[in-house]
Amino acid sequence: MQFEKTPGWLDWHAAPSKPRFRLPAGAVDAHCHVFGPGAEFPYAPERKYTPCDAGKAELFALRDQLGFARNVIVQATCHGADNRAMVDALIHSGGKARGVATVRRSITDQELQDLHAAGVRGVRFNFVKRLVDFTPRDELLEIAARIAPLGWHVVIYFEAADLPELWDFFTALPTPVVVDHMGRPDVAKPVDGPEFELFVKFMRDNPNVWSKVSCPERLSLTGPKALDGEQNAYRDVVPFARRIVETFPERVLWGTDWPHPNLKDHMPDDGLLVDFIPHIAPTAELQKKLLVDNPMRLYWPEEC
Numbered sequence: 001m002q003f004e005k006t007p008g009w010l011d012w013h014a015a016p017s018k019p020r021f022r023l024p025a026g027a028v029d030a031h032c033h034v035f036g037p038g039a040e041f042p043y044a045p046e047r048k049y050t051p052c053d054a055g056k057a058e059l060f061a062l063r064d065q066l067g068f069a070r071n072v073i074v075q076a077t078c079h080g081a082d083n084r085a086m087v088d089a090l091i092h093s094g095g096k097a098r099g100v101a102t103v104r105r106s107i108t109d110q111e112l113q114d115l116h117a118a119g120v121r122g123v124r125f126n127f128v129k130r131l132v133d134f135t136p137r138d139e140l141l142e143i144a145a146r147i148a149p150l151g152w153h154v155v156i157y158f159e160a161a162d163l164p165e166l167w168d169f170f171t172a173l174p175t176p177v178v179v180d181h182m183g184r185p186d187v188a189k190p191v192d193g194p195e196f197e198l199f200v201k202f203m204r205d206n207p208n209v210w211s212k213v214s215c216p217e218r219l220s221l222t223g224p225k226a227l228d229g230e231q232n233a234y235r236d237v238v239p240f241a242r243r244i245v246e247t248f249p250e251r252v253l254w255g256t257d258w259p260h261p262n263l264k265d266h267m268p269d270d271g272l273l274v275d276f277i278p279h280i281a282p283t284a285e286l287q288k289k290l291l292v293d294n295p296m297r298l299y300w301p302e303e304c
């Protein structure tokens with residue numbers, strides 16, 4: 001099948017630089033995606049965007065270029081609940097990738113077991129309205145109850161303004177809960193203002209909640225952008241991410257978000273994104289927790 005990209009789509013950076021920051025041995029890129037390729041793994045009919053292709057070979061090449069040891073591949077919304085592209089990447093990773101799937105309540109126990117065998121360790125619940133249609137809460141709670149005994153967790157993606165309304169649902173989840181991209185704070189607001197304080201309280205009051213301190217390229221309003229060798233990219237995001245890393249060092253993860261769906265004004269150099277990490281995790285101890293110990297505990301617990 002042939003697919004036409006959403007108008008204005010930005011493709012991933014074709015020649016990312018080698019990071020200056022040396023990742024610790026065994027570092028995990030804990031949030032990235034594969035897109036298709038569409039001819040082999042068609043995009044879902046219910047998708048809200050049509051991306052460029054970004055397959056497993058390109059993802060594994062990026063992993064090696066940046067110096068990561070492993071990937072966590074998160075099901076992208078353009079594939080709906082058809083996890084074949086992600087699972088195919090896991091199977092061909094030689095044990096170097098684990099995954100997060102999107103499932104419906106119609107999934108069978110055998111299908112869940114097959115996903116587990118392929119390396120899936122979580123499901124993603126998405127509340128970002130531009131990306132997905134609404135799924136009833138009772139369906140999500142039913143799915144959460146079924147994946148809990150497998151030792152899986154729930155990844156949630158939502159906008160900061162929606163946290164108050166979603167709070168009771170999130171705190172009722174019976175598994176570890178991993179927040180994508182810090183719950184998308186509005187970084188024009190103060191880091192100690194009511195909106196971000198609510199997110200910090202969410203993590204403080206609920207020890208099962210983790211956060212990815214990822215996607216400065218999405219959250220930044222004033223930059224500068226991770227392009228042309230910039231070593232101080234996305235300065236306006238640093239106080240937010242650093243606060244979460246320093247307050248909850250045992251419950252943070254980091255990922256590239258490659259191939260960066262739906263960016264509108266630039267496509268970051270992924271090597272420079274890696275150079276962002278020491279600005280938010282300034283010590284070797286914090287870096288090792290963020291990049292190695294925490295993701296290993298969540299995705300490869302049998303090796304810990």
Ligand SMILES: O=C(O)c1cc(C(=O)O)oc(=O)c1
Pocket residue numbers: 075076077078131180218257261262
């Ligand atoms: O903000 C986004 O557009 C976005 C989209 C997706 C997805 O389509 O799965 O995943 C992400 O992590 C971020």
